Amino acid sequence: MENYLSLFETYNVPAAFWVNIQLSFWAAIWALAIGTVLALFRISPIPSLQLFGAAYVNIFRNTPLTIILAFGFLGLFSVMQISLASDLNISLFRIAIVGLSLYHAAFVCEAIRSGVNTVPLGQAEAARAIGLSFLPAARLIILPQAFRGAIAPLGNVLIALIKNSTVAAAGSVATESSGLMKTMIEFRSDLVIPIFLTFALGFVILVIPIGLLTTWASRKLAVAR
Amino acid sequence: MSAQQVLFDAPGPRGRRNILIGNIVGALIVLGILAWVISALAGKGQLTAGMWTPFLESRTWQFFILPGLLNTLKAAGISIVTSVLFGLVFGIGRLSHSAPIRWIAGIVVEFLRAVPVLLMMIFFWLALGSSGSVNPEDAPLIAVVLALTLYNGSVIAELVRSGVHGLPKGQREAGMAIGLTRNQSLRNIEVPQALIAMLPALISQFVVILKDSALGFIITYPELLQFTRRLGVGEGNVIPSLFVAAAIFILINFALSTLATRLSVLLSFRTKGRKPAAKGSIALDASTPAPT
Amino acid sequence: MRTTRYAAAAVAALAALTLSACGGGDSAESEGGDAGGETVRIGIKFDQPGLGYDEGGSYSGFDVDVAKYVAGELGYTEKQIKFVEAPSANRENLLSNNQVDMIFATYSITDTRKETVDFAGPYFVAGQDLLVPTDSDITGPEDLEGKNLCSVTGSTSAQKIKDQYPGVQLVEQPGYAECVTAMGGGQIDAVTTDDIILAGLAAQEANAGKFKVVGNTFSEENYGVGLPKGSDKCEDINAAITKMIDDGAWEEAITKNTEGADYTYNAELNPPTPAPCA
Numbered sequence: 001m002e003n004y005l006s007l008f009e010t011y012n013v014p015a016a017f018w019v020n021i022q023l024s025f026w027a028a029i030w031a032l033a034i035g036t037v038l039a040l041f042r043i044s045p046i047p048s049l050q051l052f053g054a055a056y057v058n059i060f061r062n063t064p065l066t067i068i069l070a071f072g073f074l075g076l077f078s079v080m081q082i083s084l085a086s087d088l089n090i091s092l093f094r095i096a097i098v099g100l101s102l103y104h105a106a107f108v109c110e111a112i113r114s115g116v117n118t119v120p121l122g123q124a125e126a127a128r129a130i131g132l133s134f135l136p137a138a139r140l141i142i143l144p145q146a147f148r149g150a151i152a153p154l155g156n157v158l159i160a161l162i163k164n165s166t167v168a169a170a171g172s173v174a175t176e177s178s179g180l181m182k183t184m185i186e187f188r189s190d191l192v193i194p195i196f197l198t199f200a201l202g203f204v205i206l207v208i209p210i211g212l213l214t215t216w217a218s219r220k221l222a223v224a225r
Numbered sequence: 226m227s228a229q230q231v232l233f234d235a236p237g238p239r240g241r242r243n244i245l246i247g248n249i250v251g252a253l254i255v256l257g258i259l260a261w262v263i264s265a266l267a268g269k270g271q272l273t274a275g276m277w278t279p280f281l282e283s284r285t286w287q288f289f290i291l292p293g294l295l296n297t298l299k300a301a302g303i304s305i306v307t308s309v310l311f312g313l314v315f316g317i318g319r320l321s322h323s324a325p326i327r328w329i330a331g332i333v334v335e336f337l338r339a340v341p342v343l344l345m346m347i348f349f350w351l352a353l354g355s356s357g358s359v360n361p362e363d364a365p366l367i368a369v370v371l372a373l374t375l376y377n378g379s380v381i382a383e384l385v386r387s388g389v390h391g392l393p394k395g396q397r398e399a400g401m402a403i404g405l406t407r408n409q410s411l412r413n414i415e416v417p418q419a420l421i422a423m424l425p426a427l428i429s430q431f432v433v434i435l436k437d438s439a440l441g442f443i444i445t446y447p448e449l450l451q452f453t454r455r456l457g458v459g460e461g462n463v464i465p466s467l468f469v470a471a472a473i474f475i476l477i478n479f480a481l482s483t484l485a486t487r488l489s490v491l492l493s494f495r496t497k498g499r500k501p502a503a504k505g506s507i508a509l510d511a512s513t514p515a516p517t
Numbered sequence: 518m519r520t521t522r523y524a525a526a527a528v529a530a531l532a533a534l535t536l537s538a539c540g541g542g543d544s545a546e547s548e549g550g551d552a553g554g555e556t557v558r559i560g561i562k563f564d565q566p567g568l569g570y571d572e573g574g575s576y577s578g579f580d581v582d583v584a585k586y587v588a589g590e591l592g593y594t595e596k597q598i599k600f601v602e603a604p605s606a607n608r609e610n611l612l613s614n615n616q617v618d619m620i621f622a623t624y625s626i627t628d629t630r631k632e633t634v635d636f637a638g639p640y641f642v643a644g645q646d647l648l649v650p651t652d653s654d655i656t657g658p659e660d661l662e663g664k665n666l667c668s669v670t671g672s673t674s675a676q677k678i679k680d681q682y683p684g685v686q687l688v689e690q691p692g693y694a695e696c697v698t699a700m701g702g703g704q705i706d707a708v709t710t711d712d713i714i715l716a717g718l719a720a721q722e723a724n725a726g727k728f729k730v731v732g733n734t735f736s737e738e739n740y741g742v743g744l745p746k747g748s749d750k751c752e753d754i755n756a757a758i759t760k761m762i763d764d765g766a767w768e769e770a771i772t773k774n775t776e777g778a779d780y781t782y783n784a785e786l787n788p789p790t791p792a793p794c795a
Contacts, residue, residue, distance in 0.1 A: 045236065045244050048252040062432065062478035064439035066450060067471045073690070074463055078699035079269045088665045088686040088704075163341035167440065174670060174689040178343050182351070186606075189355040196348040200340040207339040269702065288573025354610055361610035362601070443691070445604045455564045455571065458694035461723015 004194050007184060016180040017202050019173065023097060023165040028158055030101035035108025036143075042109065043116060043142075045134055053109065060106035065099070065167050072099035073172050096168040100161065107157045115150025116142060118223075148221045155214025159207050177202065266464070276462040280469055285456060293452025294473060300366060300448060301435045304373035308434065309427070311374055312381025317416060319386045322407045330382070337379040343440050345372035350444040365446035369438060377434050384426050388419030425489035432478045432485075439474070449473060557593045559584045560603030560611050560620035560743070564692060567717015567774045568623055576600050579713065580621040580740075582770035583640050583761065587619075587742070590757035591750065609633050612745045619750070620743030623714060626792075635795065636741035637754035640767075642786035644734025645674045646712035648719060650700065650727065651779075655707055657733045661685045664706040667696035674736070675709055693718055701727060711738050713771075716780035725777045734783055739792075751794035762788040 041053035060068070072095045076082045084094035119142055127137035147154075166178035173179075181199045185192050236244055266272050279285045318330030349368035353359050359367055392415055400410030420427075442450040450470050457466035561580050562569035568578040581600070588598050603611055603622040611617045612634045623643070626636045649655045655664065662684040668675030670689040679687045688705065690696050697718050699705040708715065712730055719728040742754050761767045767788055 044247075046247040046251050048248045048255065052251065052255045058479055058482075059475060062436070062475045062482065063471050064436040064450070064474055066439045066442055067467060067474065070450075070467055070695075071464075071471075074467065074695060074698055075266075078695075078702040078704055079271055079464060080265045081269075081702050081704055083704070088688060092688065159339075163339075166341040166343045167443075169343075169443070169670070172688055172690055178341065178347060179670070181344060182347050185348070185351045189351065192348065192352045192355065196344070196352075199344055200336070203341055203344070204336060204339040208335065211339075284573050288571075354607065360616055361607045361614060362616055364607075445606070447602070454692065454694070458564055458692065459566060459570060459572065459721070461721055463694060463698050 003188070004191055007188060007191065007195070010187075011180060011184050013177075013180065013198065013202070016175060016177040017206070019093075019176040020162065020165045020168075021206070023093070023100060023168055023173065023176065024158075024162045026097045027100035027104060027165070028161055030097065031104035031108050031157070031161065032154075034101060034105035036112060038105060038109035039112035039116070039146075040138060040143075042113060043138070057106045057109055060103055061110070063103075065103050065164055068103050069096060069099040069167060072096060092172045096173045100165060100168065104157055104161050104164070107160070108154065111150045111153035111157055112143075112146055114153055115146035115148070118149035119145045145223050148218075148223055151214055151218035151221060155210060155218070158214075159210055162206055162210070163203065271462075271464050276465045279456070279460045279462065280465070289452045289456040290449070290469070290473070293447065293449035293470075296366075296446070296452075297435070297438050297448040300369045300373070300438045300441060300446065301431075304370050304377065304434050304438065305431050307370065307374040308377040308381055308430075311378025312385055313416070315378065315382035316385025316389075317411060319382060320389055320411055334379040334382050337375045338383070340376070342372050342376045342437050343443065345375060346440055346444050348372075365441060365444050368444055369441040369446050369448075372440075373434050373437055376437075377430055380430055380433075381427065384423045384430070385416065385419055388423040389415045391422060392418055421492060424492060425485040428481055428485035428488065432481050435478060435481070436474065556597045556599045557588055557591070557619075558599045558601050558617045559588065560601050560608065560617040560622055562604075562622045563602040564694075565623065565714060565717060566721050567778075568714060569621070571602075577774070578717065579641070579770050579774040580623065582774070583758070583767070584619075584621040586761045586766055586770075587621075587754055587757040590760065591753055608743060612743055615745060618745075619748075619754070622743070623711060624741055624743045625738040626741040630743075631795075633746065635744040635746055635748050635751060636792075637744060637751040637794065638741035638758055638791050639739035639789045640742065640758045640761075640791070641713065641740040641771075642783065642789050643711035643713045643738040643740055644783055644786075645677075645709060645736040645738070646715055646734050647731040648697070648700070648708040648715035648728050649706065649731060650703075651729050653706065653729075656731055658682060658709075658735060661707060665704065667699060667705045667708045668710060669693060669696075674711075678709060697724060697728070712780070713775070713782065716775040716778040719778035719780065720775045722777075728778075730778060730780045732781065737786065739789065755791035755794065758791050 038053045038056055041049040042057075044050060073092070076098065077092065077095050082095075083091045084098075085091040123141055123145065124137065127141040132140065166176060168176055169179040169182075177199055181195060184195050188195065263272070270276070315330045315334050318326050319334065321327050321330070346368050349371045350364055353364040353367055354361055389411070396414055396418065397410050400414045401407070405413065438448055439450045441448045442454070445451070453466040453470040454463070457463035460466070561576065561578070561584060563571040563576075565578065565580075569576065569580040570578050584600075585595060585598065589595070601611070601617050603617065603620050605622075608620055608622060608624060609630065612620060619637075621640075624630075624636075625643075626639060630636070647655060647658070647661075655661065658678050658681065661678065661682055663686075665686045665688060666675060666678060667688045667690060669692060675687055675689070679685050688696070688699070690699075693708060693710060693714065696705060696708040700708055701724070708718075712732070712734055715730045718724065719730060742758075744750060744754075758767075761770075771782060
């Protein structure tokens with residue numbers, strides 16, 4: 001027990017989780033923004049945008065996140081020489097956020113589209129009847145209802161994002177929790193189970209409230225029909 | 226999808242013109258982004274023939290890509306079978322008549338769904354490696370399969386549960402009426418029907434398994450990404466190698482996703498008599514991957 | 518009801534098919550590999566060009582050349598050698614679980630490792646060094662202040678530099694190849710690890726002429742031959758290494774594997790004299 005506690009003096013576990021939370025927070029915002037635009041593309045009347053939305057979703061949804069993050073480091077950072085900050089590690093942190101956002105945007109798009117599917121036809125027809133064209137109809141009638149219908153799937157995407165932020169270690173953010181867990185186990189292999197349970201519990205504490213919250217919110221905000 | 230056609234009127238002359246303009250502008254923007262990426266890659270010498278010719282040699286495929294793909298499929302294939310078994314056991318456990326079993330299955334499933342797969346993989350890999358109970362050579366594969374099974378098995382358990390919940394109540398009542406016990410009716414009547422209803426969602430989960438098997442790269446499992454990386458190291462074409470690995474994953478997963486969509490259409494007649502399923506249920510999931 | 522059962526069975530059959538199709542092919546392969554009489558299993562790196570690299574069916578590198586020479590001296594033909602991948606993290610386990618007979622995989626002799634495994638050699642003395650672009654003016658770790666340094670995840674050598682020169686920006690990547698790719702793009706100023714590993718990377722065809730090894734080593738790594746605890750082969754391996762050095766094959770192997778890298782090994786420490794066996 002004493003050994004176990006002393007580990008926390010050597011290694012800053014909360015700081016590692018904080019890195020995951022920061023990664024998830026920024027990636028969630030960007031993924032929501034990109035995903036909403038993609039969903040708009042997919043339901044828009046313009047074929048080239050529909051095609052782009054569908055292609056984007058099919059490519060990013062079917063590629064392993066590991067490969068996308070490797071592309072982030074090797075493609076964006078190394079070859080195209082895109083720096084997102086003057087400080088190297090901040091730059092890599094932001095590139096990991098880009099990778100996470102691009103990947104999860106595909107899932108956000110699908111979640112919103114499934115939300116659009118919950119909006120009854122009559123709503124769209126009514127919007128047309130009062131003379132709204134595509135964008136105003138989408139902005140005022142469809143999307144607000146779609147978001148409320150999409151809360152549960154969006155919550156699932158957020159949970160997946162938080163868990164997937166551990167893969168950022170492969171995209172060279174070495175300070176996050178899966179990297180720290182590996183270091184700690186390699187240092188104290190006799191405490192492998194307590195160390196794993198600590199990190200697992202950390203994620204349970206992060207993830208389960210979000211699950212409960214989105215379930216509650218999706219019921220609370222569900223459009224009464 | 227049905228919403229899509231009603232979101233906008235059948236366009237008139239002006240609408241058609243606006244759509245045409247939007248179409249052209251949209252296409253130009255998309256092509257512009259593509260052109261920028263291509264020129265940036267070309268500017269750094271990533272698109273020269275020498276970078277790509279290795280993929281025309283049989284040696285590359287024989288010694289790098291195919292062995293890697295085989296290992297990926299092996300890890301994913303084993304994990305798919307074990308996940309389905311795990312999912313069935315714990316899914317039925319969550320529906321069990323006995324409260325303790327229901328609770329234990331519930332806690333296990335919720336816990337495993339909350340822990341990142343990568344953490345489990347690293348844990349099993351290091352724990353197995355230091356315990357000495359398995360060959361160090363096999364430890365990565367076992368760790369990949371264990372982690373994928375525990376996570377995806379839990380997701381499948383939830384699919385089984387929501388699938389059974391989505392069935393009409395009459396099914397169970399009919400089972401009871403002919404004298405089956407609660408568990409017999411679950412095993413013989415409800416779960417088989419739920420399995421068919423959840424088939425599309427199940428296949429979508431197989432895509433997740435295949436994708437996540439690429440995490441094995443981090444714990445030295447020689448799967449496709451590992452082999453293409455090694456190829457990239459030798460030939461000095463890391464980025465083209467990544468492109469090829471990504472393309473292979475996309476092709477396989479796209480085929481699986483398409484299969485899932487087809488199945489969901491094919492099986493939709495079976496779900497017709499059902500009352501609307503719970504939130505985030507299969508009916509919803511199955512309809513989402515439909516291409517426009 | 519019948520169709521329901523049938524479809525459920527089909528799901529199971531499909532799943533089983535997937536398993537057997539993949540599993541079956543693999544087991545046949547591994548059985549075939551062991552069928553060739555007495556073999557010697559040698560652990561090497563598979564992804565370290567210039568030291569141990571899987572070319573696709575054949576292996577190349579300095580470690581591989583030394584391994585082949587030593588195995589030859591021990592009476593094995595090249596056909597009897599079975600190369601096994603020995604990633605850094607698994608080396609002790611591979612030996613203590615008797616998965617390999619010896620390891621030639623940039624394996625530094627240290628006191629901690631000696632507690633669990635035996636070593637023959639050393640057959641090479643490497644040192645931590647820097648790989649930089651050809652036109653770089655970095656000559657040692659003291660020039661790294663404010664520069665970007667790349668190494669592999671969990672590498673202690675890189676962390677040492679970082680501790681000593683806090684101004685260094687350290688990036689950790691899964692492998693050195695990623696570091697070298699990033700340095701080729703100009704985003705990284707230096708890559709650090711043992712000099713011969715760096716030379717092997719620089720000597721690759723794709724990197725020819727782009728990078729140089731600084732040649733200012735600041736540590737001493739004695740590459741030994743890892744053996745299971747209590748092995749009786751140590752003396753014979755040492756004799757083989759000595760013979761390889763004496764007849765020029767050692768020098769030839771180094772030259773061949775670092776060609777084009779503008780690299781010379783530390784001549785004060787090399788070639789080494791194998792340490793007496795425990």
